[in-house]
Amino acid sequence: MKRFLPQSLPSWVLLILIASLLTTQVATLSIVSRDRAENNNVLELFRLSERAYTLVKVLYAAPPSERSILASALSNTANPLSMSDEPAVTSAIASDDSLAELEDVLVARLSAFGVTDARIRRASNRPPSRPATNPSAPDPDVGIVERQLSDIAEDFSQSDGLAASIKFKDGQWLNFVTPIAPEPPIFTAQTVPLFGSVAAVVIAMTIWAMRRLTAPYRALERAVKRIGDDVKSPPLPEFGSSEYKSAARAVNTMQAQLREYVADREQLAAALAHDLRTPLTRIRLRLELLRKSPLRQSLTHDLNDIEAISRSVIDFATYEIVDEEQEKIDFWSLVDSVADGFPQASFDKTSHASRGLICMGRPIALRRCVTNLVNNAVTYGEKAHISLAQSGADILLTIRDEGPGIPQAKLDEVFQPFRRVEGSRNRQTGGFGLGLTIARNIARRSGGDITLANDTDGGLRAELRIPRAV
Template sequence: MKAFFQGMTGRVFLVLMLGILASAALTQYLAINERQRTLQRYRDFHALERSEQIISTADVVLPESRMQYLKVASMGAIKLEVLNRVPGVAPQLSEFAATLANRLGSEYKLQTLAERPSACERPTSVYSAFSVFGAGTGTWRGTCESLAVTMPDGQHLKLSILPPRQPAPTGHNEYATFVPFLLSIAVLAYLVARMTMGPLKQLAGAAKKLGNDINHAPLKLRGATEIRTASAAFNAMQARIRQHIAQRTEMLAAITHDLQTPLTRMRLRLEKVQDAELQGKLLEDLSAMQQMVKEGLDLARSMDTTEAMQRVDLDALLDSVCADATDAGQEVDLTGRAAMDLMGRPLDIRRCLVNLIDNAVKYGQRAHVTVERLAGASRVRIRDEGPGIPPGQLAQVFEPFYRLETSRNRASGGTGLGLTIARNIAEQHGASLSLANHPSGGLEATLVFPEFYAGK
């Protein structure tokens, strides 16, 4: 769940959900307030009509029957009862009392009593702006007061306008309506977030695949106009990068290849030099030049991704590489099994492993190769018994032509391309290559290859 909300899809989903819920809450607030005002206006109008009706009827009822009528007419929230004496009255009529007096006429005298009915202050069931699931409790804000009514025959009556009675139960659970509403909002927000972020995820995946394989198929131009424009720009960028790499590789390969011919002629001519000491020095320099040319060709090949990818048995490949190194007189031992396949170019992976083993033997006398299976990957560790590398130079040794030794002796220092070639090959296969000084001494190179899954 945490990973979901850390991604763009989760964040867009959360923003949409909060926005929709805020809009729904505001709509609920406005609707409930308007509903409450409408109910109050209707209740006041009904109370006005009912009060006029029962007062007018009480006037025509015979005096001996008026008490019985008042008991029957006062069953609801509007009560009319006999008032023996008129208590304290307000200095002026309320709005309700003034309207009722205009309806009844001048024969009736109405006065607003100063003391309101006690029921006006009691909590009652009302609809408020915060009653999300129906009616809540609160104080009735409509008309609630007592009036003194003087009948045409001089009798004093007390008219009480009370809050409405408790509403009848609806018989259904409001949660049953709210929960589907909330779920529908969540589904809609998730679909919109996924539809919006889907093309961005596609671009991110394409960028990741581009780092592993520059010849990966271009993106399909589909979706909204902005997405198609971004996809077209990404495909154009991929084509330009592929062209630049191809031109650089071809140039490097051509230069190093063309140097082979004059170098061969120079070696043949040096064989005719009479001075043995001079001949040895010149041949040594020539051999160093030929080694640089050879490694330049290897570097060019390491950037070439035209070889087809195929399924490779890592254990069999390691067995073969270590056996060849042992046959060549190098001290190499292999322990562990990966028991997995990887997708790659066998010749390139072999060149990567050979470079790392040669490095370990050259600078650390021995190479201890250990392979193990990880979750969805395999790890190959190649450790030597040399002095290691200063921590500040562990990253620099991957740069082309970088050598730790300050001497120009190619026999011990090499050309500085071996680790560069190994890293290029590893990155083209989605693998990672890192160097670290082992706690027990020596330098340890760690290769982590992703596992191959059929159909992926």
């Protein structure tokens, strides 16, 4: 059930708004329909009262012997009227309170014309159902007003009515039926498109307003992701709603603190790089004085390890110190120049068709990223097979070696600093576990990423994705 529910805040707000709109529309139409029914009922009672007053006043002035003739003359199909010795409404008990009250009102109002009793009941005037027939085509000679009057007359002839029997003091009963005006439906061929258009306009304006309202938050999301890739990215603009400005201010504060931390780390690495050179140089000079000492070879070996470790740590800590400007780079030329420095590296035949792939990035950093990947393949897999192609909006660089590969569970571990796979990565055959870490950091700062996988034909496959320049 949860998979059918919205997963984002704008979708939830839009769903709640549409549900509220529909609920309000249904409630409003229900109230309007009920009020129309109540008002129509009161209006029909008023029409019956006025008609009863007019008929009684006319018939009371006529002699009793002529009332039947006069009633027949006033009667028609839509409004039947008759005089009789027995009431057409046989029940003396009203069906509801409103009719009972109207009976009392009529007796009191018409008592001056000799009326002693009044009975009113609701009567059904609907004809029995007949099989549906195909409606005939409208007569082109009939005007709009004439057609509308004909339709209204037909509706009246099939509608219910109010039957009334009014007794004169001489015992004669006036019987007549007043048809109830048919209540027009709320939903018609004219109103449905109107309701639909209004709902569509409201929904469209709501979607537009929600997109405008949540646009800063989408920008906030993109900015936070950008900070994760590059802590030196520009700060967020603080504008919009108060909630967004507070969130943007907090993110900018966090980014400033991260920048200070990175700057402190870079300054520490630079100081280490400067301070370590002097004692290491002195130690190496003093080792030269131990020409025939048996400790010279072992101390030299240990000193080389210390220098290698120091260079690796300093390189890892200071690879972001050089503040390069991004520029357009011919990625094919960059990879080709890197491959020229490795005799064990070769391009696949299909890669030559991918010349002219341009990306945006820092030239020195990207060269270092590609160099680390190729060096990693040559060092641990003997050979590096390079393939370059376009993949959608990205440039895909694939480097496959012929080594033993890496266990599936450790494919992500090798990207962590100083992590090496035992048996294949050691100080005699490789570095100190920082090459892939630096390469992935450079790739992500350029908007791409690096993934590792064991190739089906054997060896390890490294894939570097970099966005193409527009």
